[in-house]
Amino acid sequence: MTRAVIKLYSDISSAMPRMSNIIEGCAYNPEANLLAFRFKNMVINMESRLINISHIEDENEIKPLMDWLVSLINGTNNK
Numbered sequence: 908m909t910r911a912v913i914k915l916y917s918d919i920s921s922a923m924p925r926m927s928n929i930i931e932g933c934a935y936n937p938e939a940n941l942l943a944f945r946f947k948n949m950v951i952n953m954e955s956r957l958i959n960i961s962h963i964e965d966e967n968e969i970k971p972l973m974d975w976l977v978s979l980i981n982g983t984n985n986k
Contacts, residue, residue: 911969913958920955922980929979946972 920940927935933944942953949968950961958976963969 909963909966911958911960911963911966913960913973915956915958918955919953919980923953923955926979946975 923935923940923942924937927933927942930942930944933942935942940955942951944951947968948962948964949972951972952959952961960969960972
């Protein structure tokens with residue numbers, strides 16, 4: 908089991924409220940700009956410029972997760 912920390916180039920705070928409504932089982936703290944949820948067996952904690960991913964069993968799991976997050980963030984920014 909391993910962990911990944913991904914630093915973001917831009918602030919995703921504005922997308923977080925909508926993401927919290929879209930992602931099933933998501934917990935969101937708007938005062939702290941923190942979002943947490945599970946994706947498959949991984950635990951994802953997102954801040955405005957940082958993504959922490961825990962319980963990674965295979966690094967090949969990261970790409971589908973990141974592709975999904977990018978499309979979700981880009982979709983929420985367009986609304």
